[in-house]
Amino acid sequence: MHRGKVHPSLKYFLDSLKNYKIISREEAAKRMIKPEEVLQHNTLQDAWASYKGSVYNLTPYCKFHPGGVGSLTSYFGYDITKVTQGIHAFVNVEMFLSAVIVGTLDGEPLVPK
Numbered sequence: 530m531h532r533g534k535v536h537p538s539l540k541y542f543l544d545s546l547k548n549y550k551i552i553s554r555e556e557a558a559k560r561m562i563k564p565e566e567v568l569q570h571n572t573l574q575d576a577w578a579s580y581k582g583s584v585y586n587l588t589p590y591c592k593f594h595p596g597g598v599g600s601l602t603s604y605f606g607y608d609i610t611k612v613t614q615g616i617h618a619f620v621n622v623e624m625f626l627s628a629v630i631v632g633t634l635d636g637e638p639l640v641p642k
């Protein structure tokens with residue numbers, strides 16, 4: 530990712546969200562979600578993940594991930610803060626996912642065993 534440029538995968542992803550109901554960060558701040566509830570959303574059709582205290586719907590993003598869907602599946606329902614910092618700390622994950630925010634994580638983040 531280069532400063533001042535939008536990654537092509539982000540552009541295609543945002544263009545795909547025409548029929549998606551985007552909620553604001555303010556709205557998301559009011560929706561508290563327990564880590565156990567995040568964990569219920571662990572399929573490709575319904576995939577949530579937490580990142581730095583917020584909960585996101587990964588489903589619309591999956592097919593645009595440059596690292597493929599396969600690298601994401603084992604994290605469905607879990608926290609992706611540490612793993613994404615390890616793999617691509619240079620990627621601004623919040624910028625990519627802000628359109629698909631769901632709520633605020635209310636508890637300790639869960640990571641896959």
Ligand code: HEM
Nearest residue numbers: 530536595596600601604609612613616617620622625626
């Ligand atoms: C859901 C939040 C995530 C976002 C927004 C995201 C975004 C991105 C972006 C933009 C790239 C391309 C980087 C570049 O310009 O070179 C990338 C690559 C990659 N991502 Fe992610 N990623 C996410 C989660 C993850 C997770 C959870 C994993 C693995 C557990 C992962 C694994 C990878 C890998 C392996 C690549 C490298 C692909 C390659 O070039 O071979 N990502 N991701």
